[in-house]
Amino acid sequence: MKTKQHLALLALALLAACGGGGDAPAKGGAEKRAANEPDVPEAQRFGGTIVVGAIGAIPDMNPLTSSDHTANQVQQYVLFMPLITYNEKFEPIPWLARSWEVNADTSELTFHLRNDVFWHDGKKTTAYDVKYSYDMARNPETLFPNTAFWTHYRDATVVDSFTIRIGMRPHADFMDPWRSFSPVPRHVLEGTAASAMKTHPFGTKSPVGNGPFKFVEHLPGQRWVFAANENFPKELGGRPYADRLVYRIIPEPTTLMAELLRGNLDYYIAATADQASQIEASPASRILSFPDRQFLMVGWNEKREMFKDVRVRRALTMGLNREAIVQAVRRGYGELGNTTIPPMFWNHDPQAGAELKHDTAAAKRLLAEAGWQDRNGDGILENAQGQPFRFTIITNQGNREREDILVILQSQLRALGIDVRTQLMEWGSLLDKIQDVENRDYDAVLIAWVTEFRIDDTDLFHCDKLKDPYQWVSYCNPETDRLLDTLPTIVDRNASRPVWNQYQRQIAQDQPYSILYFTRRLEGVHERLRNVNPDARGDWVNIRQWYLLPNMRANR
Known part of the structure; x- marks a missing residue:
């Protein structure tokens, strides 16, 4: 419950804003501290547990059914691998797909997949997984939330184990859905009715991915835990620097900030605007900010x-x-x-x-x-x-x-x-x-x-x-x-x-x-966490390169 004092302060702020006042936002901590970024040799960047905190629970980790933005971010950058990703200029670059081409009349898109990506249970990721996922996402009974992705797409054909061809009508920005859509393992979910996909334990208890981190544990309402994938392709950067990644659900922003300043969090997703100055003023933390798509x-x-x-x-x-x-x-x-x-x-x-x-x-x-x-x-x-x-x-x-x-x-x-x-x-x-x-x-x-x-x-x-x-x-x-x-x-x-x-x-x-x-967007970052570069692509963009300063790693 809000206190009278809190509501009074809010009313004062509103009155000031109505008068046309208000300071311009300060620059984020990335600009302020860039010159002081330590030079840590790569061999020393490996190890430790990165703890991320946010107010929202992730109710479902299944890419076919989840409608939560944070879940989609984790799917893209942590647990799974979309066929492509975007670079810092928002241009498509290879990811699960090693390459792709479009035919002359733009009616077919062909992806050539990498042959060195494995599901976390040891099975190789193939074009059959992509086709299965694509077909399920287009099935109305699956309740895939972004059905507009496929409005101008047609059926998919597996050419061979690492090649898939998808029919389409010519349309603008046709590559974009493949940036955020993560295929799932066919061998785990095959046989599941589309109408039952949303309640399958894959989404909440046992997701099997193929990304840089693999699933360890989910305690509903408390946390998700992931561990580094030692077999992530070296050509894509190899295993991430952090040994473990913990996503904590802390439903109160004041507690989130306090945990960051006390050193119990490394990354506070979507810090509130009224906390920015306090986080930036602390020697233990910094604020990163960037224009968002939200x-x-x-x-x-x-x-x-x-x-x-x-x-x-x-x-x-x-x-x-x-x-x-x-x-x-x-x-x-x-x-x-x-x-x-x-x-x-x-x-x-x-x-x-x-x-x-x-x-x-x-x-x-x-x-x-x-x-x-x-x-x-x-x-x-x-x-x-x-x-x-x-x-x-x-x-x-x-x-x-x-x-x-x-x-x-x-x-x-x-x-x-x-x-x-x-x-x-x-x-x-x-x-x-x-x-x-x-x-x-x-x-x-x-x-x-x-x-x-x-x-x-x-x-x-x-x-x-x-x-x-x-x-x-x-x-x-x-x-x-x-x-x-x-x-x-x-x-x-x-x-x-x-x-x-x-x-x-x-x-x-x-x-x-x-x-x-x-x-x-505002992100609170503890001083021990380095190489964090969120932007309009998302909060977790380069999670594989995040690392903890060796002399400041906590035993967690």
């Missing part, structure tokens, strides 16, 4: 009658002082957004939604046009039937920034005459509720989305996806569908830019979500 948004569930009217959704966005939220809660470590495309991406349209500035009077006029008025003088709007404009916003517990945002949303929307209730839920339970495709029994949700490098919002917005996990708000507009269907077919970026602009302006017009801001 944005925070409020989803208005259009299964609820009050949110079906676009005027209402636009009014809700205009009633929110999002600039004040960024300053008060993120301390400036964020950038306003009106579309789902990060400002750093080539196809971002800065004009989309530019009219959705904070304007309480205009928001009230829109609500009145939609039939919402204070009919009985109690300060709360009612519709023509006398029903009050009252709803509940849910978000995940343990995320203090989101809890603080709920307090601000409640206050700002109360100024419009809207009675907002709030509810905190355990992360897995929240996902179950909003991804219950039959019911989606909730009003509004405060949640984050991490976009891929290849933007395809089909899973979020397309009418055909109303019964899929990520169509959280039941939004459907045929014009949006037309644009979503058209965009992937335009391979040339210059030719596609006008369509991207049209798409973003359509989403901004309809406001299925009120997008609050894109985050600038």
Whole structure:
């Protein structure tokens, strides 16, 4: 429970932000300490246990079924191997696939796999594993969350044990799904019904990967433990420097920071903005920051009658002082957004939604046009039937920034005459509720989305996806569908830019979500942990090269 003092401080910060104040974010510790990076010979970098901490549990480690962002990060960089990865310029480079080629009319993509990658139980990874995984991910009963990956792909054929050919329609950025999709071992999961994949113990009790670390232990709600894969291909860097990797779930940010400063954590994922200065000031730690692909948004569930009217959704966005939220809660470590495309991406349209500035009077006029008025003088709007404009916003517990945002949303929307209730839920339970495709029994949700490098919002917005996990708000507009269907077919970026602009302006017009801001990601790093270089690709990008200073390794 929040103290009165905490809420008072939040209110003061909000008032300051509304006045246009707020300091610019400090540079991250990477810049400050780069010149002091120690020169540790490679032979001395091996050993020790790296302990990572974050507020969120990883409910499912199966790449075919998990919808959690951190789980996807661990799958990409720790436990499994996608066919390709991205370099620091966001260009595809070989990983599980040694090479690939596309035929002349771009209707077939052929991958040639490495022949020296083994599953952690000793079986060799082959093209049969890739085909099995691909086929399962395309099976609707598997409930693979990113079904839009495969919209323009067709059947796969195993040419030989280390070659797989996949049919496709020509489309833009067709390599991107293979960066984040990790194949699974066929010999472990074959025979499992697609509908039973989500509950298979592979996801929670016994995942078998082929990446630089192998699974050791999972204590639900407490930790995941991994050990170095001694047989990771030398051509890809060989075994990682750390002997062990522990992911600890600590659902309270204050405790996470304290554990970092006490030396019980080496890496604190997604430190809160109000902690950045304290972490940076400590001689025991530093802050790393970078522009992120994640944005925070409020989803208005259009299964609820009050949110079906676009005027209402636009009014809700205009009633929110999002600039004040960024300053008060993120301390400036964020950038306003009106579309789902990060400002750093080539196809971002800065004009989309530019009219959705904070304007309480205009928001009230829109609500009145939609039939919402204070009919009985109690300060709360009612519709023509006398029903009050009252709803509940849910978000995940343990995320203090989101809890603080709920307090601000409640206050700002109360100024419009809207009675907002709030509810905190355990992360897995929240996902179950909003991804219950039959019911989606909730009003509004405060949640984050991490976009891929290849933007395809089909899973979020397309009418055909109303019964899929990520169509959280039941939004459907045929014009949006037309644009979503058209965009992937335009391979040339210059030719596609006008369509991207049209798409973003359509989403901004309809406001299925009120997008609050894109985050600038913050990571707390203990001084003994070195060679950590997160960026927009993710928190764990070069985990294989992380190492602990030899004279500061704890016995853990």
